[in-house]
Amino acid sequence: DAGVIQSPRHEVTEMGQEVTLRCKPISGHNSLFWYRQTMMRGLELLIYFNNNVPIDDSGMPEDRFSAKMPNASFSTLKIQPSEPRDSAVYFCASSKDRNTGELFFGEGSRLTVL
Amino acid sequence: AQSVTQPDIHITVSEGASLELRCNYSYGATPYLFWYVQSPGQGLQLLLKYFSGDTLVQGIKGFEAEFKRSQSSFNLRKPSVHWSDAAEYFCAVVNQAGTALIFGKGTTLSVSS
Numbered sequence: 001d002a003g004v005i006q007s008p009r010h011e012v013t014e015m016g017q018e019v020t021l022r023c024k025p026i027s028g029h030n031s032l033f034w035y036r037q038t039m040m041r042g043l044e045l046l047i048y049f050n051n052n053v054p055i056d057d058s059g060m061p062e063d064r065f066s067a068k069m070p071n072a073s074f075s076t077l078k079i080q081p082s083e084p085r086d087s088a089v090y091f092c093a094s095s096k097d098r099n100t101g102e103l104f105f106g107e108g109s110r111l112t113v114l
Numbered sequence: 115a116q117s118v119t120q121p122d123i124h125i126t127v128s129e130g131a132s133l134e135l136r137c138n139y140s141y142g143a144t145p146y147l148f149w150y151v152q153s154p155g156q157g158l159q160l161l162l163k164y165f166s167g168d169t170l171v172q173g174i175k176g177f178e179a180e181f182k183r184s185q186s187s188f189n190l191r192k193p194s195v196h197w198s199d200a201a202e203y204f205c206a207v208v209n210q211a212g213t214a215l216i217f218g219k220g221t222t223l224s225v226s227s
Contacts, residue, residue: 004157033214033215035217042217042218042219042220043204043217043220045214045215045216048213048214050213055213056211056213056214091157091158093157093158102148102160102163103158103160103215104160105150105157105158105159106157107155107156107157108156108157
């Protein structure tokens with residue numbers, strides 16, 4: 001299997017611009033997670049989908065952040081408008097069974113907002 | 115609420131020496147515990163997990179971890195470290211809803227020759 005695929009790997013943008021991060025989970029996995037990693041806060045769960053339905057979005061920082069999963073093989077995380085404090089590495093992970101906690105991570109999207 | 119504490123931000127170990135990375139958790143019931151490793155520029159990879167049963171669990175790359183309920187700990191060990199083990203290590207616990215992982219802040223391991 002190809003693993004979890006994220007794009008872009010790196011994104012540099014200016015404050016106020018819209019950013020869209022993409023994720024393709026492992027085929028057959030029915031749970032998808034978006035995490036954000038920063039030096040200060042470590043790994044934070046932003047949102048979790050199960051069978052394409054958002055289950056827990058309590059980690060989404062504010063209304064500027066939104067996430068969708070239109071089908072089992074694709075998810076997006078959108079930031080609009082972006083701010084410098086959004087600079088981080090954003091990871092997508094998928095899981096076959098949400099109760100095992102065994103997550104498979106993508107390589108991450110490093111976002112820099114100037 | 116569940117939480118994970120990794121007391122050591124950075125550890126340096128000589129190649130061939132033994133390693134122990136500390137992890138303490140806060141959880142009411144029996145936790146599901148994990149150790150992940152992250153190499154530079156990469157995503158996280160599962161090293162090992164504990165759900166129940168034998169409190170000493172074996173993982174990949176020669177790592178093991180021991181669950182100690184009395185100490186609320188799940189420390190990661192390796193008897194002989196290799197230079198390729200230099201990475202960041204994360205301890206994690208499943209949240210109470212059983213839906214996602216809560217990660218510690220991580221411990222960066224450096225290996226000296």
